Amino acid sequence: MQCRAFSDLAGSGEVTVWLLDNRGPGTGSWASVEYEPGADEYTVEQAGDRRLWDETEAAYLWWLRVGRPGRERFGMTVTLTGQNIWLDSPENVIRR
Structure with a gap:
């Protein structure tokens, strides 16, 4: 959003x-x-x-x-082709 x-x-x-x-x-x-x-x-x-x-x-x-995760559990991976927002690990993408 x-x-x-x-x-x-x-x-x-x-x-x-x-x-x-x-x-x-x-x-x-x-x-x-x-x-x-x-x-x-x-x-x-x-x-x-x-x-x-x-x-x-x-x-x-x-x-x-999802259990009220704190900020520290979120991450973002940025590449030349886009970005992914994830929870706990880069494999758990929540938004592309």
Whole structure:
């Protein structure tokens, strides 16, 4: 997923998290969620041709399914013909 994330923290502990499509100017896809301390549900808004929050949620659920691996377990192999992202070993490619 190519996007960038940033957040706005309010003095009350509320946080707005923004996801913006990073593929280039004019793509227009974005998502935001507002966290409020103590809330049970959070409102998500998203627009554009990519559903950035849906992509983020799918990535999170995948991460849970594979046992919440830490950053140190991920790697990348780069060659003249492309790059592979892997988990635990170069043979376990998760993204080409």
